[in-house]
Amino acid sequence: MELSDRQKKIVEIVKENGPITGENIADFLNLTRATLRPDLAILTMAGYLEARPRVGYFYTGKTGTELLTEKIKKIMVHEYVSIPIVVNESVSVYDAITTMFLEDVGTLFVVDDKGFLTGVLSRKDLLRASIGQQKLSAIPVHIIMTRMPNIAVCRKEDPLFQVAKLLIDRQIDGVPVVRDKASGLEVIGRITKTTITKAFVELVTDSDQHL
């Protein structure tokens, strides 16, 4: 929603002078209260201003962008979670690379014999190992993986933007979505930079789903 110049001026006046009555805002602008009524109604309904009876208008502190992005904050991991591809910690680096190509993913999760998360393998980890001198079919992945407890994880009910922030802050391509069990973390999904890129695209293209 684009504000008109007059609406922007009103927000500025309330920001500086609030709480302020409609009459006083009208005085600032040399307009009548009646002229301003639709603008004040719009600014209040859109969340920029708050009106309190007998007191006047307050600035809510919410900018246009904030109001827009409150919607983004409500996107949850479970809406975008993909299937996780897991390998046992005893498989070789060669087999892990093969799995990565077969499944066409950039991140593998490593689990122990009970199926609990023990590590993460990125393309970068596998590429680093592959330029070493050792035979890739002779190295088990647990030698080169990033291991617990140094693994960033997320849960189904986390907001997606927090996972996006985690990917950027930790400089990683993906995280496992986990479920907490008494004796470890069960891997139930994955969120990657591809997921976030899809979510970004859908912000723009899937806009006919809500009114």
Added chain:
Amino acid sequence: MELSDRQKKIVEIVKENGPITGENIADFLNLTRATLRPDLAILTMAGYLEARPRVGYFYTGKTGTELLTEKIKKIMVHEYVSIPIVVNESVSVYDAITTMFLEDVGTLFVVDDKGFLTGVLSRKDLLRASIGQQKLSAIPVHIIMTRMPNIAVCRKEDPLFQVAKLLIDRQIDGVPVVRDKASGLEVIGRITKTTITKAFVELVTDSDQHL
């Protein structure tokens, strides 16, 4: 901006019956034209409806989310472009992998002796080459790279969401930002899934920069 139940009903009526006059909308709802005036003003100013003199109200086809995401559509590549890392097409796969680690990027761009774009190397391309039987220091990158004209590119003045869509549609991690020259494409930047993930995070966290 949350619409009231009555405003939602008005949008539905106009969607089904538009163009429709204010009086006719009022009839549908058993209300007076005067009662509806503020709602119609709000819906028109917020972009849901369009009013044409002597004709009536039209539904613009813009939903709440569409109106919100028009802002996202205005984010341009030049606001987020990163420095490109380029290698000459004669360097070895081994040296390209080393460059990728030194520069800590996931995509390298390959240029000819005149500096024009000829190819792209992803971590996936290099990983595929590295599990082959050949000596990595003996293979020049032009053998394994994705080459022109099969390369997706973007330009500084493109909307960022279109590049995000390109990354998803083509299943690639990054694209070069190019400038058109008479005899080729000059590489002036890069946009990757990391860029898009950063932009997604900033939609939520940098919300105090605009009104």
